[in-house]
Every structure is written in C-alpha cells, then in structure tokens.
Amino acid sequence: MTALSIGALLHEGKAKRVHATDRPDVAAVEYKDDATAFNALKKASLPGKGALNCRISALLFEHLAGRGVPTHFLGVLDELWMVVRPVRVIPVEVVVRNIAAGSLCRQLPLEAGTPLDPPLIDLYYKDDALGDPLLSEARLERLELVSAEQLATMRDLALTVNRELRELFAAVGLELVDFKIELGFDAEGRILLADEISPDTCRLWDRATADQQERILDKDRFRQDLGGVIEAYGEVLKRVQGVCPPPRVYG
Numbered sequence: 001m002t003a004l005s006i007g008a009l010l011h012e013g014k015a016k017r018v019h020a021t022d023r024p025d026v027a028a029v030e031y032k033d034d035a036t037a038f039n040a041l042k043k044a045s046l047p048g049k050g051a052l053n054c055r056i057s058a059l060l061f062e063h064l065a066g067r068g069v070p071t072h073f074l075g076v077l078d079e080l081w082m083v084v085r086p087v088r089v090i091p092v093e094v095v096v097r098n099i100a101a102g103s104l105c106r107q108l109p110l111e112a113g114t115p116l117d118p119p120l121i122d123l124y125y126k127d128d129a130l131g132d133p134l135l136s137e138a139r140l141e142r143l144e145l146v147s148a149e150q151l152a153t154m155r156d157l158a159l160t161v162n163r164e165l166r167e168l169f170a171a172v173g174l175e176l177v178d179f180k181i182e183l184g185f186d187a188e189g190r191i192l193l194a195d196e197i198s199p200d201t202c203r204l205w206d207r208a209t210a211d212q213q214e215r216i217l218d219k220d221r222f223r224q225d226l227g228g229v230i231e232a233y234g235e236v237l238k239r240v241q242g243v244c245p246p247p248r249v250y251g
C-alpha cells in the first residue's frame with residue numbers, strides 16, 4: 001500500500017492538529033506536547049506528552065472498537081500521529097463521572113471522592129469563548145445540534161465506553177474517576193467516538209495508594225502543579241499496554 005501523504009491543516013486544537021490527507025475519507029491527527037488547563041489560562045509544553053497520549057488513545061480506541069464501540073480510529077502512523085475517519089464533531093462534550101471530582105465539587109455540595117452510582121452524565125457546549133457551559137436538556141434541544149434519538153445514542157455510547165474502560169483500568173489497578181468524550185458524524189451520518197481518550201481527558205487514580213496527591217495519574221497533576229506529569233502518563237501507558245494488544249498500524 002502506498003504511503004499516506006499529509007495535506008492541509010484542517011483544525012488546530014489545544015492538544016492536537018487535524019490534517020487532511022491525499023485520501024478524502026481519511027484524516028491524520030498529530031498529538032502535540034502542549035498542555036493547557038482552566039480554559040487555556042494555564043499553558044506549558046510537556047515534552048513527551050504528545051507521544052504518550054497518542055499511544056494511550058490508540059490502545060483505548062482499539063480496545064473499545066474490539067468491544068463494539070464505533071470509533072474514528074484507523075491506525076497509528078508513527079509515535080505522534082494517528083489516522084482517523086474524518087467526522088463532523090458534535091460540539092457537545094460528554095462527561096461521565098463515577099466519583100465526584102473537579103468542577104462537580106466546585107458547583108455542588110458534594111465532597112471529592114463521593115461515589116456516583118449510577119454514573120452521572122454531564123453535557124457541556126463545546127465553545128472556548130463561552131467557557132464550555134453546562135447544558136440542560138432544554139438548552140441542548142434549543143441549539144438543535146442533535147435529535148432526541150441521536151442524544152440517546154450519545155448517552156448509550158458514553159455509558160458503554162465507561163463500562164469498558166472502568167473494567168480495563170480496574171484490571172491494571174486504576175480507578176476511572178471521570179472522563180470526557182467527543183462524538184462526531186461520519187460521511188454516512190453514523191455517530192463515532194472521536195477526539196482522544198488519554199490522561200488529558202480522564203481522571204485516573206492509582207488504587208495502590210490512598211494518598212490523595214500521589215494517587216493522581218492524570219492532568220490534575222498539571223492543573224494542581226504536582227509535578228511528575230509525564231511520569232504519571234508513562235505509568236498509565238505501561239499498565240494499559242501490559243493488558244492490551246498493540247494498536248493497528250495504518251497502511
């Protein structure tokens with residue numbers, strides 16, 4: 001098979017760049033070392049983060065695909081690049097929470113660490129200028145971004161991703177506290193899991209330690225200036241690749 005040529009930059013986000021390729025039905029995503037938090041008020045470059053998140057996302061997309069979750073992932077290209085099915089991203093961030101943390105505890109009288117059973121699903125309108133506001137069902141309906149049926153599909157997918165990833169992470173001693181996913185429509189109008197799934201977008205706690213700072217193996221290390229961000233992401237990768245087969249290589 002001929003090598004894929006990378007084309008025009010289609011979109012640059014805070015942590016990734018999406019490029020067209022010489023194939024209309026294929027896009028390429030480059031993972032950056034840039035780290036941002038608090039709606040990009042806090043910024044840094046963390047050498048090695050892009051490669052770690054690319055690898056972790058690839059492993060998790062592959063695992064989920066094997067469990068019947070439709071994803072945009074088509075394979076890895078090299079350590080910073082993955083190949084994906086282009087999608088029209090639905091501007092709704094779907095957050096699933098198994099344990100209270102982060103913004104939930106700032107907004108509601110819930111103590112960090114409170115178990116949430118059943119898991120809580122929060123929807124946010126993806127718009128940096130508006131600060132990604134929390135959506136009500138009525139507001140989402142008013143925006144006419146998705147039909148009621150598509151919303152039901154999005155929720156079902158989010159809960160399936162939660163079930164599968166919780167089980168996977170638990171098998172390697174990690175607690176999946178919460179995570180954010182993004183979904184998009186492919187050319188046939190199917191809803192696919194898109195974006196990334198990595199310690200940038202998940203809260204993961206090491207079950208082996210009760211220390212409330214030491215157990216953090218995700219972007220909260222960066223948000224809270226705890227140091228050891230790359231080491232934590234590396235630990236997540238080491239554990240996940242210990243139980244997941246290597247992801248497909250594109251081409």
Ligand code: UDP
Binds near residue numbers: 132179180203
């Ligand atoms: N999250 C994300 N991108 C966002 C907002 C949240 O990936 O723009 C992830 C975050 O890393 C965490 C989960 O979604 O795993 C829930 O985040 P929360 O609403 O608690 O917000 P935060 O505390 O990060 O401000």
